[in-house]
Amino acid sequence: DLALDPRRLTSGFLNAAIERGTRVYAPTEITDVDSGSDGITATTANGRTIRAGAIVFATGYELPRYVPKRRHRVMSTYAIATVPQKQKPLPEDCFIWEASDPYLYLRSTPDGRVICGGEDEEFSDDEARDALIPEKTEAIRRKLGKMLPHIDTTPDFAWAGAFGSTPTGLPSIGAVPGLKNAWAVLGFGGNGITYSRIAADIINAALAGKSDPDADLYAFAKTRAVR
Template sequence: MTRKLDLRTGRPVWHAYRAPSVPTGKLTRDIRTDVAIVGMGISGALIAEALTDAGHAVVCIDRRGPLLGSTAATTALVQFEIDQPLSKLARSIGREQAERAWRRSRLAVLNLRTRVGELGIRCNMETRSSLYLAGDVLDAPALRDEAEARRLAGIHATYLAASELQGQCGIRRQGAILSHDNLALDPRKLTAGLLHRALECKARFYAPVEAVSIQTGREEAVVVTAEGPTITAGHVVLATGYELVANLIPATDHKIISTWAIATKPQRQALWPGRHLIWEASDPYLYLRATADGRVICGGEDEDFADEVRRDALIAEKSDRISAKLKRLFPRLDAKPAFAWAGSFGTTPTGLPYIGTIPGHPRIHAAMGYGGNGITYSRIAAEIVSAVISGHRDADADLFAFPR
């Protein structure tokens, strides 16, 4: 049912920090549940927590195990700013829909921060501002227009001219947009914390278990596993990230691309003022953040291919390029990589993911095409999928639905 991919290679920085282990059992017999979730990364964890909180019985399976897929490869810049600028997205899907998508993305980040606080999950979460630097997609005048588009949508944004940007942040660029209320966190600790909360609400976890097919009926769906036992559920959620394939999914403009990232040694005294999340209005764009202990995580150099062997062969070259770009941006930093890794992720031309019920399969729900907003979109997926399964209507579901 799912294409097997080498989702990441190298040593992501998050392995330098201990995350709580998540206990799983062996699936030795046929079982029944309200909802079966395939995938135990950040998306599966957020969805499991939302569904168990709503009172549903949940079973999660993963062919690797908790936290072992793409989640560890994320750089965890949890931003509401969608990859596609609001001004450009409005030209693609219309102003009203674009503004709704941006407002929902912002709400998702705020909701995530609130929920993590309510649950007391220790994941080094910090509220951060972000800087969107002028680049080859949006120059300084276009950034001014983008800031105005956000203001008209009810999203606060401050345009910084070149002199203000250099004076406040020490960055030499034509201009930037300053935004607020984004997040930086440890994605493995967050995922583990959410899964533990689901366990407290009687969720059941089995791994390694591989789903090979789903048989659907009017009242239920049956997940057939490679290990033999089946899982019968009222609903099935595919939270398999970038391994989702098209035998159940309708044709979309979703595609898989490759990305690379590095992390430096801790160096708190050399960090930029405000420790903003930083990304460029460029294609491909550079993106960076600081960790709680002062490392700098920096990624980019994305390329439009999914071949893992080719991707992995480029780790050294891409790491050098990213390190050099980081050094040019902040000459005081020691930009040498202490960690370097590569990964694959899904994206769409609009920057909006696909989330929702699979056409023709009302018992199966999926999420894919997260782009650079992975954790933010995972939160939106948890909200939409939980609403649908609970018999409610999510007002923004149409923005992300299959098809659109």
């Protein structure tokens, strides 16, 4: 995996796409999608339509109504960024992720902070999630202090977020059942950078009428079949 600025990365992708002829509609809410053998018609909240040969739902943890929701769940997660440390907090640039449940992950930043997170909860209500930020902040800070007792764990920033998950830990990537010319890339969990690259290969092959050797691993039937 790697560290990056998500806003700069997204902006870079959008600008590169625009330079290649992509038309961007933003902010735009799609309220309905009709599919047929000749393509897709998407209707916006203000009644306008967008025509395309195909559609890819890449809506993160929010599953559109066209996508099977069985076995998918939305989780809440928490994180902090400490004050800048007087000395380098880790001997080298690295990511640390505990192989446990509950888990803790952490990394250092170029300006000497430590970003640390975890303490996931199995609910998606944003008010209930955010109400737990003070409690979760203290829990993360306490665990971080035990792991790295030499650092100042005082949080400069604390936040919460949501992510999609499946029982297998794998995302859903592939054709949307019952909707022609429609694909989806959803439920990446905490591995968005890795899975988004895999999704790009799978969807690109599908749109070109080809098959990707990994496509069957992430198809909707696979994520739904787990007991």
